[in-house]
Structures are given as structure tokens and as C-alpha cells.
Amino acid sequence: MASKTGTSDRTHVQLRLTVDLVILTVRDGALQVLLVERGNAPFRGRPALPGGFLRPDEDIRDAAVRELAEETGLNGDALPLRQLRVFGRPDRDPRGRIVTVPYLAIAPNLPPPIAGSDATTAKWWPVDALDKDGTSLAFDHDDILRLAIDEAGRELEDTTVATAFCGDTFTIGELRRIYELIWGQALDPRNFNRKVTKADGFLEPVGTRPSREPGRPAMLYRAGPAKRLYPPMLRPNGSEEGAS
Amino acid sequence: MASKTGTSDRTHVQLRLTVDLVILTVRDGALQVLLVERGNAPFRGRPALPGGFLRPDEDIRDAAVRELAEETGLNGDALPLRQLRVFGRPDRDPRGRIVTVPYLAIAPNLPPPIAGSDATTAKWWPVDALDKDGTSLAFDHDDILRLAIDEAGRELEDTTVATAFCGDTFTIGELRRIYELIWGQALDPRNFNRKVTKADGFLEPVGTRPSREPGRPAMLYRAGPAKRLYPPMLRPNGSEEGAS
DNA sequence: CCAAAAGTGTTCCGGCTACACCCATGC
DNA sequence: GCATGGGTGTAGCCGGAACACTTTTGG
Structure with missing residues (x-):
């Protein structure tokens, strides 16, 4: 210097x-x-x-x-x-x-x-x-x-920060909406569900939320110990974002 | 502020x-x-x-x-x-x-x-x-x-910067050695070859290098127009690096 | 019963891995 | 011939994409 x-x-x-x-x-x-x-x-x-x-x-x-x-x-x-x-x-x-x-x-x-x-x-x-x-x-x-x-x-792609947007406990649907909002594109709820529940240390189940809306009640989760996400979450598109 | x-x-x-x-x-x-x-x-x-x-x-x-x-x-x-x-x-x-x-x-x-x-x-x-x-x-x-x-x-994972380490023209073996040095791990020459030649806009062929060493002479390439690499290069390991 | 959200099973397909195999050269 | 690096073919595996299908609620 x-x-x-x-x-x-x-x-x-x-x-x-x-x-x-x-x-x-x-x-x-x-x-x-x-x-x-x-x-x-x-x-x-x-x-x-x-x-x-x-x-x-x-x-x-x-x-x-x-x-x-x-x-x-x-x-x-x-x-x-x-x-x-x-x-x-x-x-x-x-x-x-x-x-x-x-x-x-x-x-x-x-x-x-x-x-x-x-x-x-x-x-x-x-x-x-x-x-x-x-x-x-x-x-x-x-x-x-x-x-x-x-x-x-x-x-969001390769860390678990998305859980920081949520409260202590949350449903997978809520977590998915975080991704959808920030990425500005819709995700397949079913594949998203599988992906995050299988990611090691991402989510820990803590029971079921009695539903207030029509639809089947969702499981509740809290953030797990993992910080990095591997394999990463992939956006439907290859890369790039709008984030309108 | x-x-x-x-x-x-x-x-x-x-x-x-x-x-x-x-x-x-x-x-x-x-x-x-x-x-x-x-x-x-x-x-x-x-x-x-x-x-x-x-x-x-x-x-x-x-x-x-x-x-x-x-x-x-x-x-x-x-x-x-x-x-x-x-x-x-x-x-x-x-x-x-x-x-x-x-x-x-x-x-x-x-x-x-x-x-x-x-x-x-x-x-x-x-x-x-x-x-x-x-x-x-x-x-x-x-x-x-x-x-x-x-x-x-x-x-190196998701851009084409590796070519910036090389001269105007280079062989795939030279490019591979860049990755191996910075990532600190060996890559399969055959799969590496396929991967980079198929990546759109990464490499442009410009002829053959007369070999000075034993072995089949290598093709010469120059850097193509692409800046980002999709899909990305993946390290043999999931993530993390030593870079001794 | 219907709409809506949650979740599971399954099929297809593309990329990565591993490795067998051929090519061209110096010695 | 043989070692050495360059390059192609191919089979298997895994993960993502797409989507049919079941479950469970509110109206």
C-alpha cells in the first residue's frame, strides 16, 4: 500500500x-x-x-x-x-x-x-x-x-437466510412465498416442498398449524442449524432476476 | 443516512x-x-x-x-x-x-x-x-x-474469467490447470474437455498447437464472447476450498 | 359438493461421473 | 514399443421439472 x-x-x-x-x-x-x-x-x-x-x-x-x-x-x-x-x-x-x-x-x-x-x-x-x-x-x-x-x-440460492424472513415457526408455503417474492417468479409448490424438507439441516418440524383458511393444515417448521444450502436452490429461469 | x-x-x-x-x-x-x-x-x-x-x-x-x-x-x-x-x-x-x-x-x-x-x-x-x-x-x-x-x-464456477489467466490462445489442458491450481484439486481431463467445449460462447477454436511434448497435439482456442457460465462449473467436492 | 392449500408418487430428461477406448506425438 | 497427453463414447446415477393424485380443511 x-x-x-x-x-x-x-x-x-x-x-x-x-x-x-x-x-x-x-x-x-x-x-x-x-x-x-x-x-x-x-x-x-x-x-x-x-x-x-x-x-x-x-x-x-x-x-x-x-x-x-x-x-x-x-x-x-x-x-x-x-x-x-x-x-x-x-x-x-x-x-x-x-x-x-x-x-x-x-x-x-x-x-x-x-x-x-x-x-x-x-x-x-x-x-x-x-x-x-x-x-x-x-x-x-x-x-x-x-x-x-x-x-x-x-x-437465497445457496444459503438458508430465507428463514430469517419468517418468524420462529412457519409453514413451507410461507417460506415459498419469500422465495417467490424476492425472485419475482412462481415456484412449483410440490417440488419446493420436497426440496426444502430433504435439504439437511434446513428445516425442523415442530407440529401442525390449525388452518384458518380453506385447505389442508400445514406442518410447522423452525429454522434448522444449516447455514449453507447444498445443492443450491435453483431458479426456474437459469439466472438473472427482475425483482420488480 | x-x-x-x-x-x-x-x-x-x-x-x-x-x-x-x-x-x-x-x-x-x-x-x-x-x-x-x-x-x-x-x-x-x-x-x-x-x-x-x-x-x-x-x-x-x-x-x-x-x-x-x-x-x-x-x-x-x-x-x-x-x-x-x-x-x-x-x-x-x-x-x-x-x-x-x-x-x-x-x-x-x-x-x-x-x-x-x-x-x-x-x-x-x-x-x-x-x-x-x-x-x-x-x-x-x-x-x-x-x-x-x-x-x-x-x-471460476460461474464466469469465464479463467481465460483471463491464459494468453490470447491456449489449450484446454492449460485452462484446466488454471482451475486445478485455484481450486486446489484435480479434475477429470476428459469430462472437463467436454464441458468447456460445449459451454456456449466460452471457447472458440483457432487451430492446432504443434506439440513440443510427448502426447497428441492439442487444439488451440481463444476466449469466446460469453462472460457468464451456465450451467456453472462444479467442483468435485460440493463446496469449500483450501487454496493452500 | 366444491374450491383451495398441503403433501406424495411417478415419469421424464439433462447433466455429471466414471471409465473404456482411440489418437497422435516424442523418445 | 511405450509413455504421455488429447480427445470421444457410453452407461449409470442423481436431481430437477412436470404433473397426476390423495389429503384435509372452509364454505
Whole structure:
């Protein structure tokens, strides 16, 4: 690293670093993302990803965990939290050179308002509603969100994170709807069922759910110990995704 | 992003950002990485990944391309260049808070000394020699290197980057040796042959190589237009890698 | 009885594995 | 001839795709 440029050389920039969180969940049959309303310029009043500046002597991941707790009350250590590629275009923030490290967090269906945080304006937004009415986020957060959803889809393929979208116990149908929502395509319920029940350590049966809807009552499961999924789940299509 | 912390709040850090390059190649039947010898403290005299500080108003990826050109004369725009996750432990650099963005570059077998750069001490190091004699790199570059090799292995599975390790034309045996080196395991030459020749857009035949070694002369190929590989190459083992 | 969701059985097919076998060369 | 690497053929297996069929509920 820069063996040739001494520390006396000051052509390099001092800059600030933020972490931003893409917290995804599934509520009311829709993929939703947690956004806050900006209270200050720039982009005042516009929705933005929750996040904040890195503190001195704070590890970057710790900053993400801290912000997650502040905004949602969730314990980031217990949640799948994944670093995405940084965004650092020189003009991405009018306040100066600010590079951001985005983290993807996948959360179960949480109580709506997420109280107890200083970001009282935090709200869940359905992702496809953003697209449809053309709401655009502050900074380059639209790009970050798109990347995050893309990565989430890829992560569903060979990890068991999908269970993190669900509560403690869930049915296979609920799990399938997670996949269908994020991948943006329908799956065969019967083959899906076989596949996930046979995947070692993915699901553990815990009884039967008395049905409230027409149809045969479903078995209940909880997440098993496995983290990686092999063989991976395959999308009907070969690859690529829309994630409308 | 930090709607609650006004810009007047100064609990957040000013820091500096570097890019580091993990430039991998295959030479003399071994996986090698390009390292420079540090001329200044800290870690003076220790091998390190080439890289340097981000300049004002410079995009991060542009910085990586610039450093790549400075160190190797390679045009980074034409090379597969991929951002890895950032490394930013508060104590990773004794000079202060410095966060680094590592990039993975995969290069064909280059002329050894790589002249014309200011990093005249740049040299190729066989990766497993580093492990064996316990040579450790400056900063946390050992960790970055390990991550990069891991990512390279995963990238071989579903992209055509492996051809970037080869020259303009190459035989299937040469290509196979790339996979074997990075994955650290032997592949069946016959099945490998079929698989890659059938993969659409992966290889284009360009004639026959007169053999210098015993054995039937091999067909020559050049890289085809395809970038992604579907279905992916599968490792004999399910997953995981040693990459000794 | 009908619609709807859950779950099982079965058939088909394509890709991967393993290995037998042929080809072309240097020595 | 023989060792060595290149390449083709082929049989078996496994997993996914498709879909018929049974089960169990609410209306």
C-alpha cells in the first residue's frame, strides 16, 4: 500500500465514511424495505436508507450493528448482516467526499412502527410501490437498494437466510412465498416442498398449524442449524432476476 | 443516512481511503500474486499488495485502474476487476484510520519484471510459498489475499474469467490447470474437455498447437464472447476450498 | 359438493461421473 | 514399443421439472 507515497504527500483525500443499512422484510405479501425520512438538507424530506457516520475507533461492522439496533431494536449480531460493495462516487453527497459501506440485513416481519429509536420517522415501504410511483431515494440509495435486492436473491440460492424472513415457526408455503417474492417468479409448490424438507439441516418440524383458511393444515417448521444450502436452490429461469 | 446527526456533529471520523490490488496470475505452474516491497514505515521491507491512496475527486474504481496501470502497465478497463469487501479495523494501519477497498484482478502470464512503474520492487510471489515459509504481508494483507483467492475460486464456477489467466490462445489442458491450481484439486481431463467445449460462447477454436511434448497435439482456442457460465462449473467436492 | 392449500408418487430428461477406448506425438 | 497427453463414447446415477393424485380443511 502506497510504499512510494510518503505520509507527507497530501494529494490524497480526507473523507468521511458512513454505513447504510438495507433492511428487508416481507409484510402483507410484499417485499418491504425500512426507510427513514431525512430531516436535514440535503434531500430533506426524502426517504433514505437508515445509516450514519462511522465513529472514531469503531469497527465498520460494529457501526452497522449499532445503527441497526438504533433504528429497529434488532440485534445485528444475531441477524444475517452482509457487507455489500462500497459506493463512493465523488459527487454522491453534496456535503463533501463521503463513501458509504452498505450492509444487507434480512429481518422477520417486525412490529410496524419500530419504536424506541431516535429515527421516529422510520417506516416500511413496499419495494415495488417505490418503483411504481417513481419515488426516488436520497443520494444514490436507489442503486444501493437495487444491488441489495439482487444480492438477497442470490443469497437465497445457496444459503438458508430465507428463514430469517419468517418468524420462529412457519409453514413451507410461507417460506415459498419469500422465495417467490424476492425472485419475482412462481415456484412449483410440490417440488419446493420436497426440496426444502430433504435439504439437511434446513428445516425442523415442530407440529401442525390449525388452518384458518380453506385447505389442508400445514406442518410447522423452525429454522434448522444449516447455514449453507447444498445443492443450491435453483431458479426456474437459469439466472438473472427482475425483482420488480 | 444520518438524518439525525447534523453535519455540525463531529463525533464521526475523518479518515483516509486506499485501494489495494490483488493481482493474480499463473506462472510456472503455480498461482502467483504481485507484491511490492514497502519502502517506508510501517512494515518497511515487508511485502505488501500494490495500492495507494484515493485522490480527491477520483472514483474508487478509477483509483484501482490507475494503480493497476502504474504497477503493471495493464489496462484495468479491459481486465476483470472486482471490488471485494472493505477492510477497516481501526488498528489495521498504525498511521491512523485508513480503510482500504481491495480489488481482485486476474491477469495472464505477464513479463516478469513489470517495468515502467515507480514500484520497481514489484515481484511475483507464488502463493503457496508464502504459506510454506511463513512469510506474512504488511497490514492485514494476508487476510485480503486469502479472501481474494477464495473469491477467485468462486468466480471460476460461474464466469469465464479463467481465460483471463491464459494468453490470447491456449489449450484446454492449460485452462484446466488454471482451475486445478485455484481450486486446489484435480479434475477429470476428459469430462472437463467436454464441458468447456460445449459451454456456449466460452471457447472458440483457432487451430492446432504443434506439440513440443510427448502426447497428441492439442487444439488451440481463444476466449469466446460469453462472460457468464451456465450451467456453472462444479467442483468435485460440493463446496469449500483450501487454496493452500 | 366444491374450491383451495398441503403433501406424495411417478415419469421424464439433462447433466455429471466414471471409465473404456482411440489418437497422435516424442523418445 | 511405450509413455504421455488429447480427445470421444457410453452407461449409470442423481436431481430437477412436470404433473397426476390423495389429503384435509372452509364454505
